[in-house]
Amino acid sequence: MTNPSTADDPTHTPLRLLVLAGDGIGPEITPAALHVLETVNDILDLQMTFVPAEVGLRALKSHGTTLPVTVIEQATQADGIILGPVSHNDYPPRAQGGVNPSGELRKRLDLFANIRPARTRSNIASPITSSFDLVIVRENTEGFYADRSMHEGTGEFMPTPDLAIALRKISAHGSYRIARQAFELARQRRHKVTTVHKANVLRVSDGLFLRCVREVAAEYVDVAHEERLIDAMTALLIRDPRPFDVVLTTNMFGDILSDEACELAGGLGLGASLNLGATHAMAQAQHGAAPDIAGKDVANPSSLIGSTAMLLGWLATRHQDPRLAHAGTIIDRALDAVLTQPTLRTPDLGGNTGTRDFADAVADKVRELAE
Numbered sequence: 001m002t003n004p005s006t007a008d009d010p011t012h013t014p015l016r017l018l019v020l021a022g023d024g025i026g027p028e029i030t031p032a033a034l035h036v037l038e039t040v041n042d043i044l045d046l047q048m049t050f051v052p053a054e055v056g057l058r059a060l061k062s063h064g065t066t067l068p069v070t071v072i073e074q075a076t077q078a079d080g081i082i083l084g085p086v087s088h089n090d091y092p093p094r095a096q097g098g099v100n101p102s103g104e105l106r107k108r109l110d111l112f113a114n115i116r117p118a119r120t121r122s123n124i125a126s127p128i129t130s131s132f133d134l135v136i137v138r139e140n141t142e143g144f145y146a147d148r149s150m151h152e153g154t155g156e157f158m159p160t161p162d163l164a165i166a167l168r169k170i171s172a173h174g175s176y177r178i179a180r181q182a183f184e185l186a187r188q189r190r191h192k193v194t195t196v197h198k199a200n201v202l203r204v205s206d207g208l209f210l211r212c213v214r215e216v217a218a219e220y221v222d223v224a225h226e227e228r229l230i231d232a233m234t235a236l237l238i239r240d241p242r243p244f245d246v247v248l249t250t251n252m253f254g255d256i257l258s259d260e261a262c263e264l265a266g267g268l269g270l271g272a273s274l275n276l277g278a279t280h281a282m283a284q285a286q287h288g289a290a291p292d293i294a295g296k297d298v299a300n301p302s303s304l305i306g307s308t309a310m311l312l313g314w315l316a317t318r319h320q321d322p323r324l325a326h327a328g329t330i331i332d333r334a335l336d337a338v339l340t341q342p343t344l345r346t347p348d349l350g351g352n353t354g355t356r357d358f359a360d361a362v363a364d365k366v367r368e369l370a371e
Helices: 028-044 057-063 071-079 101-110 171-187 205-217 230-239 251-265 302-319 322-339 353-369
Strands: 016-020 049-053 080-083 111-117 135-141 156-160 163-166 193-199 224-229 246-249 274-276 281-284
Touching: 016 028, 016 071, 016 281, 028 049, 028 080, 028 302, 028 322, 049 071, 080 101, 080 274, 101 251, 101 281, 111 251, 135 163, 135 251, 171 193, 171 205, 171 246, 193 205, 193 230, 193 251, 205 224, 224 230, 224 251, 230 251, 246 251, 246 322, 274 302, 281 302, 302 322, 322 353
Parallel strands: 016 049, 016 080, 080 281, 135 246, 193 224, 193 246
Antiparallel strands: 111 135, 111 274, 156 163, 274 281
């Protein structure tokens, strides 16, 4: 299965990936994911280079900010980014250097789409009996998120000490492009999009979102389209997630639904996630920094490993390089193969394998599949 070497291929452009370990378990699961990525890079001679940089609490200590300007510049110039989880709830106010690297990079690089797949795997315990395979397509730059609602300042404010107000931003531009992302993805899957909203209450903002989605849906006559209210959708996912293929929704609703779907698939430790825009993409674990288990070599790196596979798929399309898609497929298959073996699983999945050993097992499987 080994691909031809890229060394003599004049069309192959070496890629630079920026690697940001983050906080909590980030410095453990990020090297684990990078180990798997470096393995497939070496075997398939993809000529990718990996550039580490500091963000989060370590950067705050050494640079006075959780997201140095130099890192933003590196991210802008990189072909792709790998970001470990960050503990932004523990950061000081922005004026004191506490910038959320995840949210800030999504804004700065215009990573408008957050793609979060959720599917059951063989022998992985699930709260439900039915198997399913769906993808949440979440708008990533607007919505109720306070740091994405204003050009300057925050979307939350307090006119008095006892009154807090939050603004929700929904634009036609943002709605059109996330809708097209969802319908294009559906064409590669089972040709169905479910749009989730709360337009019966949020008549203006979700009304605008729905109007734009319906206009886009009319352009994709080969893709079935249905609409569900957010409260009903949370129940329907638990009852039977099998009918759903691509789920399209706004920022906060997508954040909640994707966590629910991943728990139904076996846990957040398995939830891959890719933030993408027109010219940049960032692989990111769907879960948080889990400081309570940091430094114990028990964290599950599957989410970030799967996210790097998604990043390779995006790079393959962007650079028209099927070798990158092949590499992403190999990582996915290797991850699935290791997860089917209970003795190789991390503690969150009922096993006793450590973070490093799990990554070694996936890397070994990558070698087996690639060679």
